[in-house]
Amino acid sequence: MGVGLATDVDAKALREVAVQIAREAATLARTVRDDAVTGGVDTKSTETDVVTAGDRAVERLVRERLAELRPGESVLGEEEGGETALEGLRWVVDPIDGTVNYLYGFPWYSVSLAAQLDGRSVAGAVVEPVSGRVWSAARGHGAHLDGRPLRASAADRLDLSLVATGFAYDVERRRAQATVVGRMLGQVRDIRRAGVASLDLCAVAAGWLDGMYEVGLNRWDWAAGALVAEEAGAHLRLPERGSTDGLGDEMLVCAAPGIAEQLTGALREADAGRV
Numbered sequence: 001m002g003v004g005l006a007t008d009v010d011a012k013a014l015r016e017v018a019v020q021i022a023r024e025a026a027t028l029a030r031t032v033r034d035d036a037v038t039g040g041v042d043t044k045s046t047e048t049d050v051v052t053a054g055d056r057a058v059e060r061l062v063r064e065r066l067a068e069l070r071p072g073e074s075v076l077g078e079e080e081g082g083e084t085a086l087e088g089l090r091w092v093v094d095p096i097d098g099t100v101n102y103l104y105g106f107p108w109y110s111v112s113l114a115a116q117l118d119g120r121s122v123a124g125a126v127v128e129p130v131s132g133r134v135w136s137a138a139r140g141h142g143a144h145l146d147g148r149p150l151r152a153s154a155a156d157r158l159d160l161s162l163v164a165t166g167f168a169y170d171v172e173r174r175r176a177q178a179t180v181v182g183r184m185l186g187q188v189r190d191i192r193r194a195g196v197a198s199l200d201l202c203a204v205a206a207g208w209l210d211g212m213y214e215v216g217l218n219r220w221d222w223a224a225g226a227l228v229a230e231e232a233g234a235h236l237r238l239p240e241r242g243s244t245d246g247l248g249d250e251m252l253v254c255a256a257p258g259i260a261e262q263l264t265g266a267l268r269e270a271d272a273g274r275v
Helices: 003-007 011-031 033-039 053-069 099-104 171-184 197-206 219-231 260-269
Strands: 041-043 050-052 074-077 089-097 110-117 120-127 134-138 143-145 162-165 190-192 211-215 235-237 251-255
Touching: 011 033, 011 053, 011 089, 011 110, 011 120, 011 134, 033 053, 033 099, 050 053, 050 099, 053 074, 053 089, 053 110, 074 219, 089 099, 089 197, 089 219, 110 197, 110 219, 120 197, 120 219, 134 219, 143 197, 143 219, 162 171, 162 197, 171 260, 197 211, 197 219, 197 251, 211 260, 219 235, 219 251, 251 260
Parallel strands: 074 089, 162 190, 162 211
Antiparallel strands: 041 050, 089 110, 110 120, 120 134, 134 143, 211 251, 235 251
């Protein structure tokens, strides 16, 4: 598909596909969970970076359903990889975002599926298997939670804002990130760390959080959730190579409009992009 596809994409139709498949995948994730975490747990980058049989089964389902509903379109997934080129229409899937929570039975994890055009998200869905909540967005058509419109908070003071973050699996990087959190705690109301970037982004969209930041996320971690937040009016700073704003190439920042500049400034002062 060529660059000219931008005028032909039906973002609302793509959202419907994302919601349908993510819902099916969430049901599978929930129903196989007990067997998945006892009979098939491996590690990836470190001993704390786990992948379960549930992750693999869910991604297989998503790929099979996309092949049926959107034949010929490429897919990038956390477990099976895929097309890395940004050009054209590509689906990006995180079969289980929050695998450690999934492993432990902590009921805060998601299935995340987005359609991106030339590397930019145009539709997406984030579904919570335990609660059944469905977050979705289509570019230019707003963001919704179970059909209800979302809007980022009206926060305008960073010191009264609730902010989320996450940590890497590498021990040394985690220590550096903890140092940044220590610096940030005096600048905000409080910090939350739930371990699911896609749901942190959705929480900003709903006003449950005023902002979030994290270094080192992969595209599948944010592709759907970032669009939900952006369509809800949040300000978004995505990871970008060659960044010159002092936050580095790997930093993602999402915040209510009234605190976006304050949050990025505080992160810059805390050297958050250097971890």
